[in-house]
Amino acid sequence: MRETAPQRTAPARARAEIDLAALRANVRTLRGRAPGAALMAVVKADAYGHGALPCARAALEAGATWLGTATPEEALALRAAGIHGVRMMCWLWTPGGPWQEAIEADLDVSVSGMWALREVTEAARRAGTPARVQLKADTGLGRGGCQPGDDWAELVREALRAEGDGLIRITGLWSHFACADEPGHPSIAAQLDSFREMTAYAEERGARPEVRHIANSPATLTLPESHFDLVRTGIALYGVSPSPELGSPADLGLRPVMTLSASLALVKQVPGGHGVSYGHHYVTPGETTLGLVPLGYADGIPRHASGAGPVLVGGKWRTVAGRVAMDQFVVDLGGDEPEAGARAVLFGPGDGGEPTAEDWAQAAGTIGYEIVTRIGSRVPRVYVDGTR
Incomplete structure (x- = not known):
């Protein structure tokens, strides 16, 4: 087993970036409606x-x-x-x-x-x-x-x-x-x-x-x-569509305001047949690398998205491997080896290739409202363009 070394100045464990410019634009769009x-x-x-x-x-x-x-x-x-x-x-x-x-x-x-x-x-x-x-x-x-x-x-x-x-x-x-x-x-x-x-x-x-x-x-x-x-x-x-039947945020002229990301806490190689997380509901199909995302249901990540929630790591969509735990979950990186501290994006506007809150809603069998609202207080909100 080999573990990649952590960066000397690793970014924060997790953050919810709040784009206030997007929120203002959404207000203007809604006023126009x-x-x-x-x-x-x-x-x-x-x-x-x-x-x-x-x-x-x-x-x-x-x-x-x-x-x-x-x-x-x-x-x-x-x-x-x-x-x-x-x-x-x-x-x-x-x-x-x-x-x-x-x-x-x-x-x-x-x-x-x-x-x-x-x-x-x-x-x-x-x-x-x-x-x-x-x-x-x-x-x-x-x-x-x-x-x-x-x-x-x-x-x-x-x-x-x-x-x-x-x-x-x-x-x-x-x-x-x-x-x-x-x-x-x-x-x-x-x-x-x-x-x-x-x-x-x-x-x-x-x-x-x-x-x-x-x-x-x-x-x-x-x-x-x-x-x-x-x-x-x-x-x-907040740039989330009230319903997929009404269209995506882009269809409605809206832009998602929250981007949720975390820093990988660990990247390691494991052999095939390796059980992952509680209950071993996921077992690696062959030799691979696993990434540990330090967010869990205590932070608002829905446990119902175990085995299904999408995450962008290294420019590729990954899927929650096994169960979401209280403080963390695992993604199978398929042999890729990003360093510990690399950014894992759970959801955002989607224009950087990342999943959206609606993707998580679909994975958890819920609605986008719940995905953004349940993100807990352990995740700091970082405000972008908050001075205008």
Whole structure:
């Protein structure tokens, strides 16, 4: 067995390079798809794994006028980091949440039911200032949102009463698509009809929202009739296609923002018949070289991609050999002998021959959203062109 010597100044174990110029370009592309609507840059889940604060700033530089997060804690962190003077919405609330802090931070908060309306109005009394409230309608996703019919009528009535009392301002009416990433799905038209009916009901009774919105990334790209006053762009912002059915990022005018790479920790020769990784699900077919990639499922590399995940090493596509472990996995280099420290690219834009996040999604039986979002905190984010 022979091991290649490590470089004296080896690069970092791994890095996720975040191209903020690409993100800004994606914002401009998405604005061009919805020229009559404002654009919300969704930076929840640490900007889908890309880093919420740098990505929020880049998106605003490129013309986004709203920011969106799932949890109030995410939005409050952005305010604490200095993001002020821009509308910011958060929508995933549970009883006892930080309503007063959100009101005092000038956040738009989502309300889907009476419990939330009661909590936000009480917080507004304590804060001594009206809360900015967006009423969410369940138009068919069956997740968050208020049901049409009597439930919606009650929520609208009580919200208008609270507005009349000076406790809230109804700043938005909104909903979310279930199948916008499946072109032609019958639920799309049904949800649009329901959204129009539910917003009309609220407006007929006196609601005067600043924005009405239902369009997510796929709807922004393919359904101009859904754009209304605001579009909420998440995954497309980061250059990942919402669905292969809609086309590749290049087809959609987008560029992937994240490139994930690592430095080979070891390169060694092994004989044929050599078992690789836990369970020996891969056995070398003949004498070969193995490369050890120091990333594993603790870093977000999907274990489901064992035996299938693609990696670019030395200008050639390699495949994960055997199981992905917690901190590392192996690729069969087929006799090639790059030095330890050589770069292994798991995914990126693809124009350098490397795999893409979608290639990993296919290998793991999941979606591109999960691939980029799950990259863990042990992998440092390195920002490129982050000063413009």
